[in-house]
Amino acid sequence: MIYRRFSEKEEAVFEGIMELLRNGNNPYKITVSEIAKSANIGKGTVYDYFSSKEEAISMALIYNIQKDIATVKNLVIRENTFRDKYFKIISLLQENIENKYSTLSLATNYKELDEIFNHDLDTKRDPGFFITELESIFSIIIDKGIEEKIIYDNETKYYQISAVRSSISGYLGYISHRECFPNIDEEYAKDVSYKQLIKMLK
């Protein structure tokens, strides 16, 4: 999606913005002054590298979504079994969500980036980039499951991917509203999610 390398200043701006978001700042309310201070550069410098505040924030988010997806992919690949891979991905997504500002929940709602920030980026050219990336990770997991014969390969690709998406969403729904499930602990919720995934794919 964004292929070129970024200059030191650009990355400083990205990191400054993410720092602000991680500290609980509302992305629609952060100011250029705050960004500049957080990035340890002058306010005018932001405009030497970005043509508007919206662009800077949009690019910072996309940059981080990409980075986070890449990280998730690497760590999932590194796990050996189907079960470990699945538990890894839901743990990573959970971490991301709990990190106050979830780049990855933005990834699934990336339309917001365009609509809310009113800044076009390249989503027009490659609108499903993030989804595609995520689904490639899902594929890796499914392939492992088939290899391990834990799940069958008797459904369409769409069905399989959708099943992973569904079971993950189920777990993330629990995480996002844990207070609604006082009797359910994390372990159990993970097990339920895994069980549902297998049932769907058997």
Next chain:
Amino acid sequence: MIYRRFSEKEEAVFEGIMELLRNGNNPYKITVSEIAKSANIGKGTVYDYFSSKEEAISMALIYNIQKDIATVKNLVIRENTFRDKYFKIISLLQENIENKYSTLSLATNYKELDEIFNHDLDTKRDPGFFITELESIFSIIIDKGIEEKIIYDNETKYYQISAVRSSISGYLGYISHRECFPNIDEEYAKDVSYKQLIKMLK
């Protein structure tokens, strides 16, 4: 959550705000002038009924989420079979999402209401209200499925609810990113979602 009745002007403001959102306005960028114009009242009048812009928008959203959930519930109850109820709910949620500004996706991310609008509402007192409401609808569907013996009752309540949430999320994921699935039509996606639900609960 909000139990009292609203005055004519309050509802005009709510409707004005929803109209703006439906027309694609960014909720973080709409101005009091726009709200007043859209509601056909004077700017000052907004402040006779709400103490701030944030309050007006927050309340408009909550009001509409409640209304939309109630509508969904009524329409789902009205359907006769397990299958019809399930297809009804995913169709209604789809409609809501496609309406440009989805109150119900806000319902599942209602924390935003607090955090982004910085306005407390009553979510503090009853934070899981919307989720609880939605899950009561899921329960109705599950009960029907059990009654029809299409699904079994051999899993925990949490498992059952979570299964509905998962399979719905799966379908909504398709809807939200249809452009990523050029070969999949709506009918098929619905069928997949339904099949996954049944598999999880068998």
Next chain:
Amino acid sequence: MIYRRFSEKEEAVFEGIMELLRNGNNPYKITVSEIAKSANIGKGTVYDYFSSKEEAISMALIYNIQKDIATVKNLVIRENTFRDKYFKIISLLQENIENKYSTLSLATNYKELDEIFNHDLDTKRDPGFFITELESIFSIIIDKGIEEKIIYDNETKYYQISAVRSSISGYLGYISHRECFPNIDEEYAKDVSYKQLIKMLK
């Protein structure tokens, strides 16, 4: 200055305004809502009797200055000796000043009424009304002093009046900035003022 009688509502407004001022409200910041509430009448009613907020406040002030001057005059006349009359007037002015909102200091700065409230009143017609009134009280005091032979009658009228004005101002200066004179008590300051008056008129 204002000769006609005032209706019940008009006096309610006057009293409402004075109440607000006595409670420390800034006269340039009180609102019509506050005035109406303080006067226990509807906001619209204020405009049935006054053509603007400025007029209401101006008239309230003038009304009260007149009332206060009349009170001072009566109480000064009632005192029997030169000394008692002088001590009476400075005590009354002191009370007025210490009452948070001094109508009488406004009287000597009545230009403010016009300039600050931008409302013409009748000061154009009778600009020195208050001053003249106050000086008639000073005259009464002087006459008594001459009668008692405590002071002589060998200076011009202007000189005599000016002497009273000066010695009173001297005392009020002390009252207004008592914190600057930690070692001077009220009694002593009054005695000094009286002594200065006599010296000027001997």
Next chain:
Amino acid sequence: MIYRRFSEKEEAVFEGIMELLRNGNNPYKITVSEIAKSANIGKGTVYDYFSSKEEAISMALIYNIQKDIATVKNLVIRENTFRDKYFKIISLLQENIENKYSTLSLATNYKELDEIFNHDLDTKRDPGFFITELESIFSIIIDKGIEEKIIYDNETKYYQISAVRSSISGYLGYISHRECFPNIDEEYAKDVSYKQLIKMLK
């Protein structure tokens, strides 16, 4: 009271505000737009140097009171005789008062600065600063009078200072309401004031 130096822009704001006041603008009604225009700077720039309109106005007034008192002091010191010093101070005060917006009458009513502008300044820390400054000038005059043996040194310091304050107030009362004294010319009023001063201190 305010010891630090002011930047060019700060002084521009001060001068802009004073210009507005000298032109008869009500200090409670001047707007930030007017201030900015009068100071030849942008509206936003005011807020780079002052945190609110009230602060800007309060500081402008205090700054000018200080400057004016310092000027008065210098010019009074420069005069050689008791009589010249006294005539100098009343002339300077007269000028100040006639300048439409009298900083020095504010000095004697400096509580207004706090109360009316609702802005704290340092008056809390040093409430009598202006009064003390003025009285130090009065002292200079008195000392000269004693040196010249025109007045005696047989009264308390408070009495002496109070006498100067009184006689000055007497003259300023004439100036402020000249229309009430159609037969009295300025020269005569000054002579009366001077005579009263001497009588009080003999």
Next chain:
DNA sequence: CATGAATGAGGGTTCATTCAT
């Protein structure tokens, strides 16, 4: 008469953006 709901002009303040240094 009396009211207070409704209005919208106008105010203080913020902040994205520019540009001289």
Next chain:
DNA sequence: AATGAATGAACCCTCATTCAT
């Protein structure tokens, strides 16, 4: 290249005034 002082458009909100009831 980097800065931050300066700007002014645009926002939220207040409140004097009106007018239908």
